[in-house]
Amino acid sequence: MRCPFCGESDTQVKDSRPTEDGSAIRRRRFCAACGQRFTTVERVQLRELVVLKADGRRVAFDRDKLARSIRVALNKRPVDEERQERIVNGIVRKLEASGETEIKSDEIGEAVMDALKGIDAVAYVRFASVYRDFREAKDFEQFLGSMDGAPLATEDDARHE
Template sequence: MRCPFCHNEDSQVKDSRPTEDGSAIRRRRQCPSCGARFTTFERVQLRELVVVKKSGKKEPFEREKLAHSVMIACRKREIEPERIERLISAVQRQLEAMGEPEVEAGQIGELVMQGLEQLDPVAYVRFASVYKDFREAKDFETFVGGLSETMLKGE
């Protein structure tokens, strides 16, 4: 593994352990050249996924991009980082389990919406506002009006 600090081609693994949900291996590494320590995560990838955008453009699936959009929706919410990580891993596993090499961007958005609906109502609405391209306040009103009382109360 290349050192992110000095770009030395080699690093030594100092500690390895599974993540809480068991979906990855966390490795603490040290660069023998500059002595810097850093962490890497190793995940099982069942297949290479390609995302087909609304425009028809295709690009490789990037877990980091998915994680970034979920983190934005969950910003300043009292949600444990482990729960967010489990949601991201679950979405990725569902996409890989579909067995298709290409997935529509809309399918990813729907899976994230399903997960956020269970996780946090505010994060759910935030994500929906971008995913469903809300243009005005009335869009929020209509969307929130369709949510169940149970969800809004967080039960």
């Protein structure tokens, strides 16, 4: 593994351990050339996924982009990083298990919406506002009105899990 600090190709693994959910291996590495330490994460990838965008473009699936969007929706919410990582892993496993190599971008968005709906109502609405491209306050009103009667997770629910 190449050192991200100095570019040296000879780095040493000092410690390896599985992540909490067992879906990846976290490795602590050391670069003898510059003395820096860094962490790498190794995951199983079942297949190369391609995202089919609404405009017809095809782009490689980016797990980090998915994780970022979930982190943004959950920003300052009572959901810890490990739980966020489990959400991302669950969505990725679901996409890979579908058997399809091309996934429509709206399928990914709906999978995120489903996951967030059961975890945190505020994050669910935040994500929906970007995903569904809310432009005015009435868009929020309509969305919130459509949620009436549907059970949503609260802050207390997130703390107790």
